[in-house]
Amino acid sequence: MKTADKQQTPIQERRPPGIAQIYNYFAKATGGLAIAPLMILFALFFFDEFDTQAFGVLAPNIKHAFHLTDNALGTIVILNASIVLLAGVPLGYYADRLPRRMFVFIGAAMAGVFSLLTGIVGILWLFIFVRIGNGVGLVVNTGVHPSLLSDYYKPDDWPGVLTIHRNASFFGQILGPAVAGIVASLVSWQAAFMILIVPIGIVGIVSLRLKEPLRGGTQDRQAAEIAALEKPAPFDRSIRTVMSIKTLHRQYISWIFIGAGYIPLSFAIPLLLERRFHVQPFGRGLIVAISAAAAFSGVMWSRSLTQKWLGQGMGKPLEWTGWVLCIVGVGIGAIAASPVLWLAIIFFLLTSFAGGLFWTPFFVTETFVAPARVRTLALSLGNAFLIAGAWLLVLLPGLVRISDHAGPQWLLAASVPYWIIGGLVLRSGRHFVLNDATRALEMLQMTAKLREERLSRTTDKLLIVSNADVAYGQTQVLFGVNFEVREGELVALLGTNGAGKSTLLKSISGLVHPIGGAIFFDGEDITFHDPEETAEMGIIQMPGGKSVFPSLTVKENMDMAAWLYHKDTAHMKESYDTVYDVFPILRDRIGQQAGSLSGGEQQMLSLAQALIAKPRLLMIDELSLGLAPLVVQQLLEIVKTIHARGTTIILVEQSVNVALTVAEHAYFMEKGQIRYDGPTDELLKRTDILRSVFLEGAKSVVGVSAGNGRRRSK
Numbered sequence: 001m002k003t004a005d006k007q008q009t010p011i012q013e014r015r016p017p018g019i020a021q022i023y024n025y026f027a028k029a030t031g032g033l034a035i036a037p038l039m040i041l042f043a044l045f046f047f048d049e050f051d052t053q054a055f056g057v058l059a060p061n062i063k064h065a066f067h068l069t070d071n072a073l074g075t076i077v078i079l080n081a082s083i084v085l086l087a088g089v090p091l092g093y094y095a096d097r098l099p100r101r102m103f104v105f106i107g108a109a110m111a112g113v114f115s116l117l118t119g120i121v122g123i124l125w126l127f128i129f130v131r132i133g134n135g136v137g138l139v140v141n142t143g144v145h146p147s148l149l150s151d152y153y154k155p156d157d158w159p160g161v162l163t164i165h166r167n168a169s170f171f172g173q174i175l176g177p178a179v180a181g182i183v184a185s186l187v188s189w190q191a192a193f194m195i196l197i198v199p200i201g202i203v204g205i206v207s208l209r210l211k212e213p214l215r216g217g218t219q220d221r222q223a224a225e226i227a228a229l230e231k232p233a234p235f236d237r238s239i240r241t242v243m244s245i246k247t248l249h250r251q252y253i254s255w256i257f258i259g260a261g262y263i264p265l266s267f268a269i270p271l272l273l274e275r276r277f278h279v280q281p282f283g284r285g286l287i288v289a290i291s292a293a294a295a296f297s298g299v300m301w302s303r304s305l306t307q308k309w310l311g312q313g314m315g316k317p318l319e320w321t322g323w324v325l326c327i328v329g330v331g332i333g334a335i336a337a338s339p340v341l342w343l344a345i346i347f348f349l350l351t352s353f354a355g356g357l358f359w360t361p362f363f364v365t366e367t368f369v370a371p372a373r374v375r376t377l378a379l380s381l382g383n384a385f386l387i388a389g390a391w392l393l394v395l396l397p398g399l400v401r402i403s404d405h406a407g408p409q410w411l412l413a414a415s416v417p418y419w420i421i422g423g424l425v426l427r428s429g430r431h432f433v434l435n436d437a438t439r440a441l442e443m444l445q446m447t448a449k450l451r452e453e454r455l456s457r458t459t460d461k462l463l464i465v466s467n468a469d470v471a472y473g474q475t476q477v478l479f480g481v482n483f484e485v486r487e488g489e490l491v492a493l494l495g496t497n498g499a500g501k502s503t504l505l506k507s508i509s510g511l512v513h514p515i516g517g518a519i520f521f522d523g524e525d526i527t528f529h530d531p532e533e534t535a536e537m538g539i540i541q542m543p544g545g546k547s548v549f550p551s552l553t554v555k556e557n558m559d560m561a562a563w564l565y566h567k568d569t570a571h572m573k574e575s576y577d578t579v580y581d582v583f584p585i586l587r588d589r590i591g592q593q594a595g596s597l598s599g600g601e602q603q604m605l606s607l608a609q610a611l612i613a614k615p616r617l618l619m620i621d622e623l624s625l626g627l628a629p630l631v632v633q634q635l636l637e638i639v640k641t642i643h644a645r646g647t648t649i650i651l652v653e654q655s656v657n658v659a660l661t662v663a664e665h666a667y668f669m670e671k672g673q674i675r676y677d678g679p680t681d682e683l684l685k686r687t688d689i690l691r692s693v694f695l696e697g698a699k700s701v702v703g704v705s706a707g708n709g710r711r712r713s714k
Helices: 002-014 017-029 036-057 059-065 070-095 100-118 124-138 140-152 155-186 197-209 221-227 235-243 246-262 265-275 281-312 316-337 341-356 359-369 372-395 401-406 408-456 501-509 531-537 554-561 569-582 584-588 599-612 629-644 656-662
Strands: 461-472 475-486 490-495 516-521 539-542 617-621 648-653 665-670 673-679
Touching: 017 036, 017 155, 036 059, 036 100, 036 124, 036 140, 036 155, 036 197, 036 265, 036 281, 059 070, 059 265, 059 281, 070 100, 070 124, 070 140, 070 235, 070 265, 070 372, 070 401, 100 124, 100 140, 100 197, 140 155, 140 359, 140 372, 155 281, 155 359, 221 372, 221 408, 235 246, 235 372, 246 316, 246 359, 246 372, 246 408, 265 281, 265 316, 265 408, 281 316, 281 341, 281 359, 316 341, 316 359, 316 408, 359 372, 359 408, 372 408, 401 408, 408 461, 408 516, 461 501, 475 501, 475 516, 475 648, 475 673, 490 501, 490 656, 501 516, 501 531, 501 539, 501 617, 501 648, 531 539, 539 599, 554 599, 569 584, 569 599, 569 629, 584 599, 599 617, 599 629, 629 648, 629 656, 648 656
Parallel strands: 490 648, 490 665, 539 617, 617 648
Antiparallel strands: 461 475, 461 516, 665 673
């Protein structure tokens, strides 16, 4: 240890005092890991924010240069933000699949080039295009950067790392307005944008030296390495995954209101300073810079607060960020109501400080609850809701026109309720953070575990349902359901009406998606697969009741079941031969309308459709519903035949008699929960589970077929 100290001391001494302080500032946050990634992303965020703040401060100059009204300027700002932020959604999706460091470089290049062009073009439509191009570069900062940082550094260091990264924005807000105001006063407003090309270009080139980190590697490296081999999810499934996370769902709803309050600020504050208080560019730049310094102080303080709040509970940071937004709303109202400049500046500083407290706990929470493999998309998707709020609550109702008619202070005042509503909605998500963060890590670990088991052939589990919660709207139906089926097994799923049996099958087949937990089939995460995808994997559900098309013939119904394999002539011929072998009666009814068949024959046709669909897992819902015992016996023999051919089967039933006839393993559900998991014959001994109404007739011979020799009740 002493030797190491002696070796490090001269290096530290050779650093100039200023450089050493900067190094220590970054090194303290990274927990001893390399500081280069944080420094590079910090620098890019700083220069990009410099441009954004210059645009805000010089908004009045730009307005006059292009002869715009307040409404026209506001429309341009919101339209530009809409295109830019919406571009963040597909960007986030592809960044979860491609090397993120390339997105960093491309974003930096676009930001630098289009910032330069901002000061060159003199035609309005071209100016708008240039600002859109610049904004696409900027959107990388809020989506790709935090995702990269979460994989470069350990979760314990996320509060410090994300605090420093966010502070780059506030450094830009401090220097950007001041420098922009000075350059505009000494040269022109165009020159304030043109000077950025050099520093952005240099840092952008340096960013090419970044290495791509393993997604989720700082949380569980071994699991992340295995999960990285899995095929990435398509866009719609990734969206479903993100939207199923309750914490993020509340954040996105709150973002609608926050967007309505936040986006107008970029031009309303400078307009207020110019029109009401007659502040010139240099003064506006100075005021905005000082307010950014106040926000920076808030961010610095929020780092220790976030760590303290996390110690009190995973949901505490989100609870406090909600209150912070409410305070910001009140502060904006106070700014709008201030009769004199000095009072408006005081409220501006206090509000900026409060706003600075928001970012670190918010991004830390979002990073914890977002699964590693869709984290960039989750961080970027909020942009779409910000834009939705700006359009639905500001632009379309014509709220910006208030600034032209009554002054920008009234536009600010009108946004106050949006901040408060957004804060309260965001705060309500605090109850879900712990479960969502746990679920995100469990999904990573389970994906890795099942892939490893699948490749090594150490498990025969075909289906795993892990802690599944399912709801219809606001009504939750399944609560923490755990359910497993081994390959080649025939499992009975029992329960009274309303127990959740059919809902469980629907969640497995993709007809509904869980709001919690995960579902795996053959080692692959299918939690958010749609029905077409599960059918292609061989998960076939036979719905309860009538599951045929009554107006079509028997042949047409079977052709409908073959939609996935209509080009596979060999399978078509083989499957039809199998159907006619197992269901000879259907050959005689081939041209008959399905609706004219008896109930038992319709169930046979349903089973025939399932066979044609090439099932690996066949889920039969209420086979015996409304049928005579003799017909049920005939159908059960067919089910056993299908099972003997190697198909794994889940048989959903209310009748214990039927279940005990064919299955040796049973699950019993009640009120959306699994109450029993074990051998079917042991189920009869559980009088605490099976009520007398449920067991009516169960003391008779259990096997419907007296000659099958399976088992009888005592």
